[in-house]
Amino acid sequence: MQIHPTAIVHPKAKLAADVVVGPYCVIGEHVTIGKGTRLLSHVSIDGWTELGERNEVHPFASIGGPPQHLGYKGEPTKVVIGHENILREYVTVNRATVQGGGVTSLGSKNILMAYVHVAHDCRLGSHLIMANAASLAGHIEIGDHAIVGGLTGIHQYVRVGDYAMVGGCCAIGQDVPPFMRAAGGYRAHLYGLNSVGLRRHGFSADRIAVLKKAYDLLFRSGHRAAEAIRLAKEEFKGDADVAQIITFMEGTKRGVSRSVSKELESEEPS
Structure with missing residues (x-):
């Protein structure tokens, strides 16, 4: 010693x-x-x-x-x-x-x-x-392989899922599901999948494609959360990644961060 x-x-x-x-x-x-x-x-x-x-x-x-x-x-x-x-x-x-x-x-x-x-x-x-x-x-709960950017503050009781990425200078007040990106300063939103991070961790193109389809259904379909989850359970039955997202969403206490539109996703804050 x-x-x-x-x-x-x-x-x-x-x-x-x-x-x-x-x-x-x-x-x-x-x-x-x-x-x-x-x-x-x-x-x-x-x-x-x-x-x-x-x-x-x-x-x-x-x-x-x-x-x-x-x-x-x-x-x-x-x-x-x-x-x-x-x-x-x-x-x-x-x-x-x-x-x-x-x-x-x-x-x-x-x-x-x-x-x-x-x-x-x-x-x-x-x-x-x-x-x-x-x-x-x-x-706060943060899953495995997640990234939290500099100068970001996360509100009490919020959860950040596995493989999620939270950008810098964000205020996170609601849950960020597994595999997602969140950014946008005050009251940050979801900006699609953390695709780059998923590829770096060995996720295949097919696996990422399924997650993108699930993201669109769960967050961009216009359905209320409960209905979107019901539809996702039917369409992606047996997929472990989608099941992980659904379980995460069903366990939320503070609500899940909302998605920006497809048009705004390309303008994600740095």
Whole structure:
């Protein structure tokens, strides 16, 4: 174990034998850190926080701080982080509330760029990219392989599905279904499929074509959501990707982001 002499590590903290703790880091009493993880410098890890293996945490990141929630009374809620994540400068991940289930979680192989904020009770998947200064309010869920653009804010209780892409400088107030793109500043809208991202992840042309047809039916047909879902269940019966979208839509609490027209889709904000 390599612990810089300026670091402060509570004697009851549990660190694997090869963890590297750089200058001026502060590690709290209830922290557990897995093997191969490196804290570069000036990192604060507090609360009931578990970091897995081979994570890389950059200067001035703050992990496991108390939730920014007036109902929090010091309960032993958690932050649980998986393996091989990169958390860049000034990233903040707050622990959960009792009301929200007690765990803020982050999967594995994610990149959280500088100044990203993950609030209490968020549940993030794996293989995510969150660009600089993206901010998540409480109780947000983000699926695997999603991308959130820089300077984007996401409202509490919103969900972002697997393989979705949210553009930069957006305000996301409603759910973004799997495989979709969302953009547009205040009150962002859907701009079709995240086709480029899907191709990069090995989706075949036929698979993407089916998703495009489903998108048109679900979001551009003019039907109310319930009717569009009923028709999609009939037309795409047995297709796992479409079933994933439908299940996501049926589970919404804040509503699903609306689609722009085909004419506006070609003018998607950068």
